[in-house]
Amino acid sequence: MLSFDNRDRVLVVDDSPDNLLLIQSILEDEDLDLVTVSNGNEALDLMARQPFHLVLLDVMMPQIDGFEMTRRIRKDPNLPYIPILLITAHAQPSVALGLDIGADDFIRKPVEIDELIARVRSLLRFKHTVDEKNMIVRQREDFASRLTHDM
Numbered sequence: 001m002l003s004f005d006n007r008d009r010v011l012v013v014d015d016s017p018d019n020l021l022l023i024q025s026i027l028e029d030e031d032l033d034l035v036t037v038s039n040g041n042e043a044l045d046l047m048a049r050q051p052f053h054l055v056l057l058d059v060m061m062p063q064i065d066g067f068e069m070t071r072r073i074r075k076d077p078n079l080p081y082i083p084i085l086l087i088t089a090h091a092q093p094s095v096a097l098g099l100d101i102g103a104d105d106f107i108r109k110p111v112e113i114d115e116l117i118a119r120v121r122s123l124l125r126f127k128h129t130v131d132e133k134n135m136i137v138r139q140r141e142d143f144a145s146r147l148t149h150d151m
Contacts, residue, residue: 006033007031007032007033008032008033008053008054008124008127009032009033009035009050009051009052009053009054010027010032010033010034010035010052010053010054010055010056010120010124011035011036011037011043011046011047011052011054011055011056012024012034012035012036012037012055012056013036013037013038013039013040013043013055013056013057013058013061013066013069014036014038014056014057014058014061014087015038015039015058015060015061015062016058017038019058019087019109020036020038022111023036023087023111023116024036026111026113026116026117027117027120030117030120030121032120035050035052039061039062039063039064040061040063040064040065040066040068040069040072041063041064043055043057043069044064044069044072044073047073047079047082048076048078048079051080052082053082053083053127053128054082054083054085054120054123054124054127055073055082055083055084055085056085056087056120057069057070057084057086057087058086058087058088059086059087059088059089059090059094059098060088060089060090066086066087066088066098066103067097067098067101070086070098070101070102070103071101071102073102074101074102080131080134081127081130081134082127083104083105083123083124083126083127084102084103084104084105085103085104085105085106085107085119085120085123086098086103086105086106086107087106087107087108087109087111088106088107088108088109089108104123104126105119105122105123107119
């Protein structure tokens with residue numbers, strides 16, 4: 001199993017300072033490195049410069065909404081796989097759209113404390129599993145390359 005020496009970095013994107021504060025207060029005991037931003041442009045810029053393990057993303061934001069941000073994250077070949085949790089007050093069809101364009105899960109507003117914590121933990125476990133499998137694949141490829149080179 002992989003050893004994770006650093007805390008998981010979680011990016012929270014919401015244009016409402018009250019929502020950012022609420023999510024911070026809910027997740028403060030989870031030993032996470034929480035980074036909050038108030039818009040999609042700032043979030044995308046930050047993601048290009050720093051690795052994150054999870055993105056919590058409000059759907060309804062000005063300029064770049066959560067759906068468009070999800071599309072951009074999934075289309076960026078320079079970003080590793082990062083789970084995306086959409087936070088929405090929208091009805092079911094919008095949730096389906098979010099999942100179809102690449103979000104991994106969703107939670108409805110107003111958020112339930114236990115549900116948010118459980119979904120964050122679940123997506124972080126999934127991220128660790130994906131990263132571990134990717135590391136094993138890279139090790140196998142490296143081994144095969146060295147083996148064929150030595151032959």
